[in-house]
Amino acid sequence: MKLRVDWRAGVSLVGTVLKYLAVTMVVPIVTGLVYGDAFVPYILPFFVTAAIAVGLGAAMERLDPDPDIGAREGLLMVSLTWLVVSIVGVVPYVLEGLTYQNGQLVYLIDSTLHHPENALFESMSGFTTTGATVMGTIDPTYHSRGLMLWRQMTQWLGGMGIVVLAVAILPELSVGGAQLMDAEAPGPGIEKLTPRIAETARALWVIYAGITLVEILLLYGLNEAGMAPNMTPYNAISHGFTTMSTGGFSPEARSIEAFGAAVQWLIVPFMVAAGTSFPLFWHVSRGNVRKLVDDPEFRLYTGVMGALSALVAGFLFVDVGLTDAATEATRAAYEGVNENFLPHTFPIAGDVEAALRQATFQAVSLTTSTGYATMDFNTWSGPAKYALVFAMFIGGSAGSTGGGIKVVRWLVILKSLRRELFSTVHPSAVKPVRLGGRSLDERAIRGIYGFTLLYIVIFFVGALVLAADAAFFGAGNLAVDEAITASAATLGNIGPGLGAIGPMGSYIDFTPQSKLFMVGLMWVGRLEIFPVLVLLTRAYWQS
């Protein structure tokens, strides 16, 4: 055991990640070339970013050419990776459209992301797969195609990182009950999937990339089938990137509302898959489907989403919340139009399919922390909106790209609470909590309790901080539901909330310091809180 943290080793590994990041610039560069974007203001920024990533990465690697890391260095590496990558990811946003004319540097387009704090918000929101946005004009014909695809890809890359983090790294670090993933997965432990982290990572990435590819092909297939006229290859790839990563960014300003019912229904199972524990897919790929359908977390995860979808569908069927006048006006405006081509804000109350689709899509999107929307749910009735707030506190499955508290934690909590009731009657009895046929370690249970309460405390205090900053130093007062959902949606890496930060809204009106605060919330939330907070303790840095 080393006496102090070997920060050089941790930083060195972050440098390696940065060098890999440089390679990914090829995607926006090729995209820019394909679409014929002007080189200097639109393609050059990605070369600059790649150069910075390589240069900085190499410098970091030189701190320790042969890093040997333990648990402490792992915590540092994990936390720093998301921070440093997000900071480097600021460069394309800030440089987009910048050129040299008449002896001075000028921007050819007007972008909110030219402001560094906005760019950092967007970049962290991307790499943490949050999907909260401060981009003023969401439109790939206003911004360059390359930049808009890069924005989508930050989420896909972030999702890749999360898959490895959740399945291979956090369990090793015994963080917040994450050891469950290791000890409690039914059958062969995840650790035993393949012998080394690198191989585990590769196996999971194949699954991740494979499902992404299937989704892209199916989305484009709907276009070919005439059921999704605007689901171009560009849009298919863009949304493939942000579904499997539970990211939720879209190059369409009105998210998945821009597409027809067929696309909306198709995306639902992929969001469900994105929030499912990835090791389960590994078992399925080996023909062991029972591992999936018998998994207690998967059953609770799908059961809760099913129940919530049905409940919200009921709310919408009875009273969607929109005024009758608005509903009638929309219905009249689209009289006779083929419904595959409609924006889907049309009447829902009384329409079974529309109510089910809108309810299921939104309930799944917020439970899995994807954050896509098929309509502005701000217009919904109070109960339907509350059901979505409820969904925001469930989260995806452990070992998925989903954020939030996570279903397995709630499962362990519910089982432990039953044990607590038993203990009240039989104070001296020792009764273990069982999950998937195995007894849980008391320390893991304590970690799960602690994580969940810490999450809730940070959420409550975070909302208060945002509300206070907006009231005293910002443009005005946050409504109660805005304060609550701004905190929940960033900490849980969900993206949209209610009010001004609704699915068709933006985080642009927050003050710079509130944006930086939410950058912090996205960061700690994505890393399961403890790896970041622990860096702030004296115990971490001392021997």
Added chain:
Amino acid sequence: MKLRVDWRAGVSLVGTVLKYLAVTMVVPIVTGLVYGDAFVPYILPFFVTAAIAVGLGAAMERLDPDPDIGAREGLLMVSLTWLVVSIVGVVPYVLEGLTYQNGQLVYLIDSTLHHPENALFESMSGFTTTGATVMGTIDPTYHSRGLMLWRQMTQWLGGMGIVVLAVAILPELSVGGAQLMDAEAPGPGIEKLTPRIAETARALWVIYAGITLVEILLLYGLNEAGMAPNMTPYNAISHGFTTMSTGGFSPEARSIEAFGAAVQWLIVPFMVAAGTSFPLFWHVSRGNVRKLVDDPEFRLYTGVMGALSALVAGFLFVDVGLTDAATEATRAAYEGVNENFLPHTFPIAGDVEAALRQATFQAVSLTTSTGYATMDFNTWSGPAKYALVFAMFIGGSAGSTGGGIKVVRWLVILKSLRRELFSTVHPSAVKPVRLGGRSLDERAIRGIYGFTLLYIVIFFVGALVLAADAAFFGAGNLAVDEAITASAATLGNIGPGLGAIGPMGSYIDFTPQSKLFMVGLMWVGRLEIFPVLVLLTRAYWQS
């Protein structure tokens, strides 16, 4: 150890409590006589109630004339007591104004409480010191003086029960970390205050009654001093009953807004005292003031309320939320009127005293779970309202009459989370959590974690149930903040929430089944959840 629960013994003791309840009917009866209320429709109901209480109580006692209770019987007795007393407490509300005229029974007044589900809601709200109301017309000249004072007194009696429950009974039952009260009180354990439960109870009741009396005298003193023209002896007693019990009922429809600034300021320290752990007052009464000021829970409790008050005062000072037109109209209407005589909805923004008073009163009222209000905080700005929602999840101190999660639990949780961070760095180190100089038992910590998470789960699901019932079977849709606060305010025994159930509003519009559901929330919340829920487990009833 007995093999099965001796339910007869538990029920027998509830019978004894019922017989004591009968004695308390003397207060509304004397009040009715003093104010010259008509006997049959207004005073007779209390004789009927007393007769039912004595008869039922005697019958219950006969089940086991010499009850010998252990932990299980204690759980049953505690849960049943609040339920049975609340059911018997329905009688005065239902019978009020009932008389025999022209050959049939008729009501002389129109009262929402003539409906049994409303009466049960009001009765449970009283005895659990919640203060949520479904009384249509809150006015002691519309209802009888006796009934209105009885309503206040249910809270004072409920508070008496809670004092004993929290300090003497729950610690014995090791419920939800309540053993802390025993093992962790600094200095001589509470158990050692006096040797037996009965004596402990008596000592605490003297303190409870003593502080109540002081408040009544001071309130009336303000009247004598000319600073509170409408603080009659009746009002002074009424509010004394519901301050020390953190009850929050008021015979004034607009709560403490009906009184001047002097009364409002005076009530604040009494609410603070009501939410303070009562054993600390016992130490103070013995001259040991340091026990109070050094107590870690008391320091966090007062610190949090101080910080929240300052924050809310800032919000109100900057922008109270009321429109300028409304503010100006109110200011103009009261031009030149002595401010001691005003209803206090007048302008606050820019007025340091008014902002501080309104903020402090409301923050203290909701943190301690009293539920009084000095204005309709529904009219406040979003951030100020969110701060009050935040306060609702803090709760009073353990061993006080306050409801909610309770400050000592948050204290233990925060300390445990710090330990959890330490454990992440030093996985093999064993580090106890210390409070007030002593190490906490791991089992108590687990109980506290479990209680708090169970509380939060019930709150979240409760809001969903209320929203669904209102949408499908009720008058309409609950707003998000209405759903949230209806659940939080009843589970936490706070009383008012936001929207329709604001401090000047009412729970009357909920469906009967929602009212019964909230009766359940008030009941489980008041009894720290576990004693009630455990009765629903098989383990409790089996050997």
